[in-house]
Amino acid sequence: MFHTWMRYFTPDPLHHRLGLVCLGVGLQHGTLPPVGPRTLDHHVAVVISAGQGWCTTPDGHRHPVTAPALLWLTPGVAHHYGADPVTGWDESFVDFTGPATETYTELGYIEPDRPLVPLTDPGPPRAAVGRIARAARRGNPLLEVETSAAVHELLVVLRRARADTDARGEPVLQALARDAFLPLSVAEHAARHGMTPAELRTAVRRGAGCSPKDYLLGIRLGRAKELLAGTELPVAAVARRVGYDDPAYFSRLFARRVGTAPVRFRDRQAHSVPGGWSTRIPDPDDPPLVSG
Template structure:
């Protein structure tokens, strides 16, 4: 006995330019029929929220699946899976495709080498799938846009709830330490030593957490802070450069322009809102945000 609800979608060419599109969504439970063996031309995220079963990849060997778990079905990869014939499982799935899948794979949000992924909690991803299912109703004029946006969110949520990949977001001691020391004149080797790691181990840890290398991560932290200082203070560009770790303001300006796409002075002209009475910024109440203490939503205590 099983129950199945599915919707299949056909986004137009303009929707594919959103980067990701939803091709289908389904909610199923019970002793579902076995799937495959088969090969698909698009991605599918199969979320097992209760029960168990098995999964087999290209080698045909069956691996046990116990909820909460994720099955990554990637294009061109043979797969075969099924719920336990006695107890069944609860399943939600989303079919998707688009050019952004390559970037999500590079950033570690889609892992073709790890098709069976234990999750710490299926509820957040299940809630996103429920929103996709609601958006996919007939007569919704924003159907393709809403479902596409939710697929982006789903990939992030699945990355956050993946088991065995380190601390929860915002608590990774390596990333926290790198952000804290980002403005100091330290090499990657020196950053690694401060964490008791080799440079290779640091690179592996940062890539596992962010999909990027330490240099790129540190650069992003520096430029994010530089933007905040340019927008919220009247500090000279040279002073902003020094505050984010660059003694040579000309080098900072070239680096900022290359990465951001506009020069620091122009960025300030377009975005600046200096706080009244705080021309130097960088002081409490001076308008420069503290990344570690964002404001609480209205109605919540800080």
């Protein structure tokens, strides 16, 4: 016994120029029949939010699937999967295509080589699919544009929900962000999390679409910008706070990556951040006001 709802669309060439277009969306649950073996010419994100089942990877191996999980179906790659015939599962899916899929793949948001991805929380991805389903109502004049924007959002939500963890089960990116300002090498960061440097590089590439070095550097420079814009700390003190004992090296690195020296960056921000910098997230119902 199973229940299913789905809709499919055919966006015109103009909408494809938005980068991503939604080709279909569906919500299903129960003892669904197996899918495949088959091959498609577009991408599909299948979110399993409850239950269990199986999937067969391109190498022919059959793997158990336990919710929450994501199944990536990529163009030209055969796939075969199904819910447990006794317990079933809850599934939501989005079919999509467009030129932006290549960029999202390069950034690590779409992983052709990782068809089965564990998730930490199925709620946000399922909610994102639900927004696409609501936009897919019949007669919606903004259907193609609204669903296109929602597919972009879905890819961000899916990357955020990945369950890349270290040897202790702690989310890798969260742990790295916490330790980003410690004077540690990538190998030392890996050792702290019970991983080899290669394992750490793979986890960070999957979760952030970049190397551990670039991920840590982005966090450090982001914090340095906040300190330069919102405090009067000397550049040397800012450097130490973000993990650099050599202020000259920090200044060269900052200038190379940001495009301007720390002192010049501070001077420009002083004229564009009225009242200084705050780390408090504004209340949407009571936003801060800037007086002239």
